[in-house]
Amino acid sequence: MERRKERIDRGVKVRSDGIYALNSYREVFYLAFPRLIPILGLLVICPLFSEYWKEVFVSTAVYALLAVSWELLYMGGLISLGQSLFYGVGAYIAGALNAYWGVPPILSLPIATLVGGVFCTLMLLPVLRLRGIYFAMVTLVLPLLLSRFVEATRILGGTEGLTGIDSFSSQWVAFYLVQVALLVAFFGFRRLEGSDYGLVIKGINDNDRAIMSSGINIYWYKTQILFMAGAVGAFAGAYGAHYDMFAGIPGFALDYSILPIAAAAVGGMGSFAGPLLGAFILVPLSEILRALGALRIVFYGLFLVFAVVGLPEGLFHFIRRKYEQIERWVEVDKG
Amino acid sequence: MFAAILIYGFINSSILALVAMGFNLTFGISGVANFAYGAIYIFAGFLVWIFLNTLGVNYFFSIILSFLSSFLLGYLMYRFVILRVRGLPLSEVMATFGLGLAIMELFRYLDFVGVKYSLPVFIDGSVSIGGHFIDYQRLLIAVIAVVMTVAFYFFTHYTKLGLAFRAIAQDDETALTLGIDPDRIGAFSLALGSSLAALAAIIILPLGTISVENGYEVLINALAVCIVGGLGSTVGVIVASVLVGYSQTLTANYIEPHWMILVSLAAIAVVLVVKPSGIFGKQKELEERV
Numbered sequence: 179m180e181r182r183k184e185r186i187d188r189g190v191k192v193r194s195d196g197i198y199a200l201n202s203y204r205e206v207f208y209l210a211f212p213r214l215i216p217i218l219g220l221l222v223i224c225p226l227f228s229e230y231w232k233e234v235f236v237s238t239a240v241y242a243l244l245a246v247s248w249e250l251l252y253m254g255g256l257i258s259l260g261q262s263l264f265y266g267v268g269a270y271i272a273g274a275l276n277a278y279w280g281v282p283p284i285l286s287l288p289i290a291t292l293v294g295g296v297f298c299t300l301m302l303l304p305v306l307r308l309r310g311i312y313f314a315m316v317t318l319v320l321p322l323l324l325s326r327f328v329e330a331t332r333i334l335g336g337t338e339g340l341t342g343i344d345s346f347s348s349q350w351v352a353f354y355l356v357q358v359a360l361l362v363a364f365f366g367f368r369r370l371e372g373s374d375y376g377l378v379i380k381g382i383n384d385n386d387r388a389i390m391s392s393g394i395n396i397y398w399y400k401t402q403i404l405f406m407a408g409a410v411g412a413f414a415g416a417y418g419a420h421y422d423m424f425a426g427i428p429g430f431a432l433d434y435s436i437l438p439i440a441a442a443a444v445g446g447m448g449s450f451a452g453p454l455l456g457a458f459i460l461v462p463l464s465e466i467l468r469a470l471g472a473l474r475i476v477f478y479g480l481f482l483v484f485a486v487v488g489l490p491e492g493l494f495h496f497i498r499r500k501y502e503q504i505e506r507w508v509e510v511d512k513g
Numbered sequence: 514m515f516a517a518i519l520i521y522g523f524i525n526s527s528i529l530a531l532v533a534m535g536f537n538l539t540f541g542i543s544g545v546a547n548f549a550y551g552a553i554y555i556f557a558g559f560l561v562w563i564f565l566n567t568l569g570v571n572y573f574f575s576i577i578l579s580f581l582s583s584f585l586l587g588y589l590m591y592r593f594v595i596l597r598v599r600g601l602p603l604s605e606v607m608a609t610f611g612l613g614l615a616i617m618e619l620f621r622y623l624d625f626v627g628v629k630y631s632l633p634v635f636i637d638g639s640v641s642i643g644g645h646f647i648d649y650q651r652l653l654i655a656v657i658a659v660v661m662t663v664a665f666y667f668f669t670h671y672t673k674l675g676l677a678f679r680a681i682a683q684d685d686e687t688a689l690t691l692g693i694d695p696d697r698i699g700a701f702s703l704a705l706g707s708s709l710a711a712l713a714a715i716i717i718l719p720l721g722t723i724s725v726e727n728g729y730e731v732l733i734n735a736l737a738v739c740i741v742g743g744l745g746s747t748v749g750v751i752v753a754s755v756l757v758g759y760s761q762t763l764t765a766n767y768i769e770p771h772w773m774i775l776v777s778l779a780a781i782a783v784v785l786v787v788k789p790s791g792i793f794g795k796q797k798e799l800e801e802r803v
Contacts (some may be wrong), residue, residue: 326778486611
């Protein structure tokens with residue numbers, strides 16, 4: 179007897195999703211629970227860990243910011259293989275402001291965010307008409323090019339980079355600053371995704387010519403999401419520069435490009451929660467694997483392969499399906 | 514000076530053409546991502562070294578064995594990794610890149626680092642051309658590169674298998690209606706691409722030591738040549754290797770050797786901005802931009 183898996187939405191999902199009047203605390207909880215996980219997790223549970231793990235969570239949040247910024251571009255059909263461009267530019271702007279002119283972090287962070295966003299947008303503006311794999315290749319090459327450029331011309335400290343950048347006033351400020359920034363970016367982008375604006379962005383991904391023929395200037399929209407994604411990435415870089423008290427060529431390293439994509443691939447693309455979840459799996463995992471020494475990257479690579487091959491839809495979509503639907507085996511009709 | 518640049522530029526171009534050929538066959542001609550290409554390159558090199566020095570097999574058989582292992586590795590990679598995510602370009606790239614990372618870093622972990630990891634040259638000695646000494650190995654590279662390129666052109670244009678490779682990149686469903694099994698051809702393309710990587714490794718690596726960094730460099734160079742030349746174009750690969758090869762040699766001579774990789778990167782960037790499908794790319798001209 180042949181069987182197939184049938185998936186049906188849970189009653190509570192249908193009630194709380196479609197009808198905009200919640201009837202019970204159970205429905206309120208059903209809706210609020212998944213949204214509370216990142217808020218409580220980042221602000222309350224993460225600080226309970228030891229000093230070492232708190233530092234791990236800070237770097238996780240930096241990667242998560244890049245991953246969320248990656249997802250925004252992906253939503254608009256722009257696949258970025260070079261998030262380290264954003265990180266490196268942000269780090270160098272904040273680092274240079276602080277190291278050369280002594281601008282305090284409270285000013286250098288917003289300046290680096292805005293100027294970094296504009297700078298990254300201008301760098302990618304000439305290739306905005308490209309799509310798919312061609313845009314991806316340009317973004318892959320740009321950070322490599324910039325790092326070689328810095329290395330060869332010896333500007334901004336050359337290979338040594340800028341050292342002695344001011345740190346944050348306390349560990350707590352540093353910790354909460356990045357976590358709150360991550361939550362703001364995450365929920366802000368989710369809000370954007372649900373609005374009409376988000377609909378246009380997603381339409382550009384699905385069928386750009388149809389959007390054009392609706393009389394919408396898609397390049398202007400693409401420029402805007404580039405700026406938003408670039409600003410978030412540049413903030414991550416500026417924060418990283420102040421946190422590590424260092425800005426240099428490693429900012430353009432492949433790590434900052436690969437990890438956000440890996441996070442999206444593991445966590446699941448097409449939703450902002452996926453990359454966030456992926457980042458909070460991959461970065462702590464790589465810390466745990468540190469005990470293995472040089473074998474770390476080997477396991478890391480294999481984990482990536484297994485995650486991508488075993489669960490191509492991504493972990494978040496898998497969890498979401500379990501949360502929203504019931505599955506049962508039914509017999510196939512022989513019609 | 515001029516003659517030296519001419520000769521060394523030609524050899525450099527030959528090296529690039531050889532390195533890019535397998536990548537072009539897999540990624541360019543049949544549209545299967547293989548970002549483990551650099552890893553397979555050093556895998557083949559280290560395998561020859563292991564057969565030769567640890568197991569004591571003679572040089573010729575080590576080469577044959579390494580060649581076959583790379584073929585098998587490519588086939589298995591398609592069968593167990595790519596087949597499951599076929600049609601999701603980003604997942605294909607991530608999965609193969611992850612696998613390549615694992616292979617390369619495994620060699621680093623196993624401590625395959627140092628000058629002792631080098632392969633002997635095929636024929637010792639050198640010959641003088643116009644007052645410049647060229648060793649036989651480099652001469653051999655140039656000859657093999659020329660022969661391989663010609664063979665490659667005829668393979669992709671006049672044999673059934675070569676045409677099938679190009680067919681699955683264009684439209685695998687149409688290919689299926691004409692009796693081409695896209696999965697079988699895809700697997701074969703990856704396997705053949707991998708063995709071409711092995712061939713390049715075996716011929717080129719005797720010039721220096723085998724190192725893990727080679728793998729990353731090879732991937733960037735292969736990518737540069739394929740993009741500049743145009744994905745899916747054989748003539749493009751030749752022209753691009755000559756262009757990139759000579760500009761690298763000129764850079765190394767007149768500016769500084771460590772700017773060489775900058776040339777590859779800049780070439781990729783410029784070509785992508787001006788003509789994304791490459792100098793000779795025709796395949797995806799309509800899809801590249803809006």
